Amino acid sequence: MAYTTERRPLRADAQRNYDRILGAAREVFACQGAGASLKEIARRAGVGSATLHRLFPSRRTLLEAVFHDRVEELCANAAQRAKESEPGPALLAWLGDLTAYAAGSRGLAASLLHDGRDADLLDQNEGCQAMITAAARELLQRAQQAGAVRPGVRAEDLLALVNAISLAAEHHDDDAQAGRLLNIAIEGISLQPAENA
Amino acid sequence: MAYTTERRPLRADAQRNYDRILGAAREVFACQGAGASLKEIARRAGVGSATLHRLFPSRRTLLEAVFHDRVEELCANAAQRAKESEPGPALLAWLGDLTAYAAGSRGLAASLLHDGRDADLLDQNEGCQAMITAAARELLQRAQQAGAVRPGVRAEDLLALVNAISLAAEHHDDDAQAGRLLNIAIEGISLQPAENA
DNA sequence: CTCTAACCGGAGCACCAGCCCGTTTGTCAA
DNA sequence: TTGACAAACGGGCTGGTGCTCCGGTTAGAG
Numbered sequence: 306m307a308y309t310t311e312r313r314p315l316r317a318d319a320q321r322n323y324d325r326i327l328g329a330a331r332e333v334f335a336c337q338g339a340g341a342s343l344k345e346i347a348r349r350a351g352v353g354s355a356t357l358h359r360l361f362p363s364r365r366t367l368l369e370a371v372f373h374d375r376v377e378e379l380c381a382n383a384a385q386r387a388k389e390s391e392p393g394p395a396l397l398a399w400l401g402d403l404t405a406y407a408a409g410s411r412g413l414a415a416s417l418l419h420d421g422r423d424a425d426l427l428d429q430n431e432g433c434q435a436m437i438t439a440a441a442r443e444l445l446q447r448a449q450q451a452g453a454v455r456p457g458v459r460a461e462d463l464l465a466l467v468n469a470i471s472l473a474a475e476h477h478d479d480d481a482q483a484g485r486l487l488n489i490a491i492e493g494i495s496l497q498p499a500e501n502a
Numbered sequence: 503m504a505y506t507t508e509r510r511p512l513r514a515d516a517q518r519n520y521d522r523i524l525g526a527a528r529e530v531f532a533c534q535g536a537g538a539s540l541k542e543i544a545r546r547a548g549v550g551s552a553t554l555h556r557l558f559p560s561r562r563t564l565l566e567a568v569f570h571d572r573v574e575e576l577c578a579n580a581a582q583r584a585k586e587s588e589p590g591p592a593l594l595a596w597l598g599d600l601t602a603y604a605a606g607s608r609g610l611a612a613s614l615l616h617d618g619r620d621a622d623l624l625d626q627n628e629g630c631q632a633m634i635t636a637a638a639r640e641l642l643q644r645a646q647q648a649g650a651v652r653p654g655v656r657a658e659d660l661l662a663l664v665n666a667i668s669l670a671a672e673h674h675d676d677d678a679q680a681g682r683l684l685n686i687a688i689e690g691i692s693l694q695p696a697e698n699a
Numbered sequence: 700c701t702c703t704a705a706c707c708g709g710a711g712c713a714c715c716a717g718c719c720c721g722t723t724t725g726t727c728a729a
Numbered sequence: 730t731t732g733a734c735a736a737a738c739g740g741g742c743t744g745g746t747g748c749t750c751c752g753g754t755t756a757g758a759g
Contacts, residue, residue, distance in 0.1 A: 316705060316756060343747065353708030358748060455689070462682050465674065469666030469683070477662065485659050486666070489687055492652070513725055516737060539715070550739030555717060700759100707754070715746070723738070729731085 323360050325350040330371050335410075339368055369433050372410065376433040379406055383440035393453025396444045397491055400467060403437075407471035408483045438464060466490050520557050522547040527568050532607075536565055566630050569607065573630040576603060580637035590650025593641045594688055597664060600634075604668035605680045635661060663687050 315323060329350035333341045343364060347357040361367040382402050386395040442460040449456055470490065474483035512520060526547035530538045540561060544554040558564040579599050583592040639657040646653055667687065671680035 318756070319706060322707085342745080344745090347708095354747080355708055355749070356706080359706080364747085457682075458686065459682070461674075461676075462679065462686065465670045465679065466667070466683050466686060469670035470663070472669065473662045473666035477658075479658075482659065482662065485654075485656070486663050489655065489659065489663060492689075513736060515725065519738085540717095541715070544739095551716080552718075552739055553737075556737075561716090702759095703755105703757100705754105705756080708751105710750090712749080713747095715744105717743090717745105719740105719742080721738105721740100723736105725736075726734095728733095 319360070322350070322352050322356055326352060326357055326360060326367075327370055330367055334368070334371060339364075343367070372433055375406070375410070376436055379403065380436050380440040383444055387444060387447065391453075392444070392447040392451035396448040396454065399440075399444055400463070400487065400491065403464075403467050404471055404483050404487045407468060408474055463490075516557070519547070519549050519553055523549060523554055523557060523564075524567055527564055531565070531568060536561075540564070569630055572603070572607070573633055576600065577633050577637040580641055584641060584644065588650075589641070589644040589648035593645040593651065596637075596641055597660070597684065597688065600661075600664050601668055601680050601684050604665060605671055660687075 314320075326346065329346045333346050333349060337345075343357060344354050346367075347354045350357070357367075361370065379402060383399050386399045386402075389395075390398060438460060441464050445454065445458065445460045445463060448454040449458070467487070467490070470483055470486040474486060511517075523543065526543045530543050530546060534542075540554055541551050543564075544551045547554070554564075558567065576599060580596050583596045583599075586592075587595060635657060638661050642651065642655065642657045642660060645651040646655070664684070664687075667680055667683040671677075671683060
């Protein structure tokens with residue numbers, strides 16, 4: 306809840322506003338999607354819009370902050386999966402987690418797409434993207450060493466694909482679609498011949 | 503160029519404006535992406551914004567009109583591919599065409615996503631989406647009958663995936679990514695065991 | 700307690716999509 | 730050819746956005 310820029314401790318009032326904004330953003334994003342009005346968030350947080358823009362210079366900064374804990378959780382899942390399953394299944398299971406999560410949090414996918422060349426996000430390199438990429442790379446590497454996944458597949462591609470799938474599925478009424486699309490992708494990275502069903 | 507609503511012939515001036523807007527939209531979308539300002543398009547077409555909104559009730563209507571000919575071309579490609587290749591390779595080749603095209607026309611993918619529940623688009627069911635879906639279904643069905651593609655795969659899913667891939671690749675600097683992602687998807691739908699490279 | 704720098708937030712800017720409505724213009728019948 | 734009328738036009742308005750400027754407020758160090 307009290308995640309802040311590590312630069313220098315915020316002044317007490319600033320920290321309070323930071324938390325309020327984060328809370329409001331969580332609610333608003335959840336029910337209106339990631340495209341929601343920032344003014345509305347500021348209003349609901351009882352804060353001027355300038356304050357919001359000072360603490361979160363871009364919409365994406367805010368999104369990253371909002372999703373930060375849940376992404377951490379997801380990365381923890383990755384470690385857990387790695388421990389309790391074989392490399393191959395671990396990766397697959399985690400991709401499932403990821404898809405479910407991304408499809409569930411409306412608009413996360415969309416916002417993560419919008420180009421990484423976001424100045425203030427790059428130096429603060431503990432961004433969500435970086436964490437997830439690291440986790441994915443780890444799982445993928447082990448799966449590849451175990452021979453469960455084709456060697457040509459890259460972690461970034463896998464993530465991009467999952468991201469894209471979530472995004473696509475979000476906009477079709479069909480709830481099960483994300484699962485089917487993921488399945489297409491998975492069958493694609495699996496080394497074993499596909500079943501003949 | 504002179505594609506119009508088939509309802510009733512537009513009055514001469516209206517038709518002229520229709521064409522001008524289409525021309526301007528083509529230019530503007532091409533260089534600014536599909537999110538470009540509609541006012542700017544109207545301005546460049548030498549037309550009031552109301553006129554644009556009357557002839558094209560939504561941004562998507564305009565996009566559909568702009569891309570209509572090229573989509574037709576794409577569907578013609580599908581027939582061509584079907585004639586000159588085996589069912590399996592034909593589908594794969596066409597998916598390649600589709601990806602290349604979608605990745606090339608910035609923003610088409612994004613706009614096609616945004617939910618199909620667009621009233622004025624549904625009755626005018628000769629929309630791009632419908633044409634492409636039909637073409638894909640045809641190719642897919644033949645490929646499946648020939649045993650080249652797993653039976654579980656649906657045409658809509660395939661299209662959604664290609665669409666998602668184009669969208670994802672568009673936002674990463676990596677130009678070759680679309681190809682790699684498509685490859686992941688393809689290996690996934692192929693019935694033959696993956697090569698051991 | 701004082702004083703400064705950090706912080707606040709409303710007013711303002713530029714932009715957008717979409718609509719209203721008085722005006723112009725194409726079209727068709729007389 | 731002319732007249733009448735519906736069709737089409739487009740400027741300007743509304744209500745929204747993201748973002749910034751700047752005069753006022755306040756936390757908190759000394």
